[in-house]
Amino acid sequence: MEALVLERQGELSLRDMPEIDRAEETLGPRDVRIRLHTVGICGSDVHYYTHGRIGPFVVNAPMILGHEASGTVIECGAEVTTLAPGDRVCMEPGIPDPNSRASRMGMYNIDPAVRFWATPPVHGILRPTCTHPEAFTFRLPDNVSFAEAAMVEPLAVGIHAATKARVKPGDNAVVMGAGPIGLVTALSALAAGCARVWVSDLAQPKLEIAASLSAAITPVSPGDLAAQVLAATDGWGAELVFEATGSPHAAAGVFQPLAPGGCVVMIGGQPDPIAYDAGAAMVREARVENIFRYAHAFPRCLNMIASGAIDVKPLITRTFGFEDSLRAFQIAASAPPADVKMQIELPQ
Template sequence: MVATAQNLSFVLEGVHQVKFEDRPIPELKNPHDVIVNVQYTGICGSDVHYWDHGAIGQFVVKEPMVLGHESSGVISKVGSAVTSLKVGDHVAMEPGIPCRRCEPCKAGKYNLCEQMAFAATPPYDGTLAKYYSLPEDFCYKLPESISLPEGALMEPLGVAVHIVRQANVTPGQTVVVFGAGPVGLLCCAVAKAFGATKIVAVDIQKPRLDFAKKFAATDVFSPLRSATENAMQIIKENDLGRGADVAIDASGVEPSVHTGIHVLRPGGTYVQGGMGRSEMNFPIMAACTKELNLKGSFRYGSGDYKLAVQLVASGRINVKELISGTIRFADAEQAFKDVKAGKGIKTLIDHTI
C-alpha cells in the first residue's frame, strides 16, 4: 500500500497475482463525463474467475488489469456539459460504456454492443480504484434513502431486472429460479415486485435456500433426483398444474438447465441468465414439443439500472439484507478468497478504510 497514492488501484497481473498500484487519476476526456470517487465495490463471480483462472472464455487477461465492476461512489468532478449531477452526489455506477452508434445501440440494446468497454473485462480496467471516469448518463443518483453500500448492489440488481424483463413476468404468474446466489435471489425479488404469486428458489445449499425463503421466495426446493424427476416434484409440491409459467436459470449448471425446461408448462418462458460451460447437452425435444420461449440474458440494458434504483427506493426490494460483510480496501484479496469459498451472500470492499 502506498500512503501518498493519488489513485490507488487493485491490479490483477496473473492467476492469484495481485498488487496495489498508484495509477494516474482519470481525466475528463468528454464534457459529458464525470469522475467518481469510488466508495464501495461488490465482488462478483466473474471477478473471482479472472483472479482464479486469468480468463473467461475469449476474454483473457494479457496485461495488468484493475478488477471490480459492482460499485458506488461520490461525484468528485463533472464535465462542462454535465447537467444532471454535481460534485458530492452519491451514485450507482453502471460500468459498461457502449459505442452508441452501432445497430444494437441504436435499437436500444446497447448491452449487445460489439465495442462495449466493460469494467474489469480485458482489456478494460475496473472500478477497484480510488477514482473512475464514466459518462454522466451511466451514473445513477442515489436518493438519501439508499446508502452507498446498497448502491453497489444496483449492478447485480440491474442484472436481475434485465433477466426478469426478458422473461416478461406479469402479475399472477409462477416462476422457478435456479441458483440462490446473489443474482438468483435478486431475480426472486424482482419477480415478486413484478407481481409473481409463486416463486420457487432451487439450490443444493440449504443455507442459501433458508435465506431465499426469508428474502423473496415463496417456496424452495433442493434437487436430489434426475432433472425430469426434480421437475415433476417441483410441480407437485407447488401445485403448478401443467408447469410453471417462467423458469430462470441463474446457475449455469447443466442439470438446472434441464430441470428448468422440464418444469415449464407448454408455451412457458425459459431465460438463461447464468453462464456455465460454453457447450452442454440440452433437452431440445421438450423445448420443441412444449413450444417454449427460450431467451438469453446478458448484463443489463436501457432502463434496467434506473428501475433497480426505483425498486430499492420504493422499499419493494431490500438489498441491504444481501450484504454479508465488508472488507477494507487494503485486504481486497481476502474478499476474493471469501467469495470463492462461498462465504455469505455478497461481500463488499470498502474503499474508505
C-alpha cells in the first residue's frame, strides 16, 4: 500500500508500508473499510515535516501523514448498521477509549488515550484505504462534495470554539489569524449569530480572502486591531476574541480589543508558556476558554455545509494529485500567503 511517509524531519517519500497492509486486513465487527478520496494538508502535518515534533509528540519512526479525510465505504463489519458499501463519508480522526473517565463524561477529545491520525506514533491517512470505527464515520449529504467533506475536520475546530465561546445573537467578535483555522472560526462565529467579525493577519492576501467570505467580516492588520474595534464599538470592544495564530506576541494582546465581561477563546497551539495580562483580564471580568480539537462537532459541521449556512469552498485554494504529494508538502511548507487550504486527491 503506497503511502505518503514522513521518514524523519524534512524527508518525505511515497512508498509501500507493509505493516499498514497487514493491519488493514483485519476489519472489526463495528468497523468500516474506506477508500480514501480527498485528504487536506493540515498545519500540524507540515510542522511534523519541518520540525519533526509538536510539543511532546515526536516523530521517532516513519509515520504516514494526513488526518483531514473523506472517502467511500467499500466494506462493513458484521455489526455495522448505519453505513453500507458505496456510502460517501468523512471520518473523525481521533478514537478515544470509550471506557475512560473523559469519554464517559462526554469530553472524549481530552481522553489521554485518544489515538489520533498522524500524531506520533499513530499513522495518518494519506494512503489508499483505511479501517475506521462506524461511530466516528459520518455519511455525507448528497450535496456535500468530497473536497468539502475533507474540510469538516478543520471546521470542527471552529464550531467547537464558537460553542465554547457561547455566542449570542448580535455579538461582535475578533479572530486573530486568517489561516484555515482562523477563517473557519470566523465563519462559525457568524453562523452562530455574531453580527460582525474582525479578522487580523500579517498576510494581506489572506485578509482579502477573509473579506471575500462575508460582508460581515472586516479585515484588519494586527497593529490596528484594537483601535479599529474600539472605534467601531464606541469604546466598548468585542464580546468575543478568538486567538488562532499560535503566536505568543498575538496572544499577549488578546484582552486589548475585548469588551467588559467578554470571552477569549485560545485556539492556536502555543509551544511554550506565554505572557498573561491578569490585570487586563481582571478589570474586564474576562472569561478565558481553551479548546483541544473538538467533540460532537462533525454532524453539526455537515449539517451547516449542506444547508449553506457555512461555505468552505472558497478556503480550498489548491488541489494536488497523490503522485504530487511531495511537491504539495514542499509548497505548503513555504507558506504561500495567498493559500489557505491545500488538498490531495487519491486515485479512485
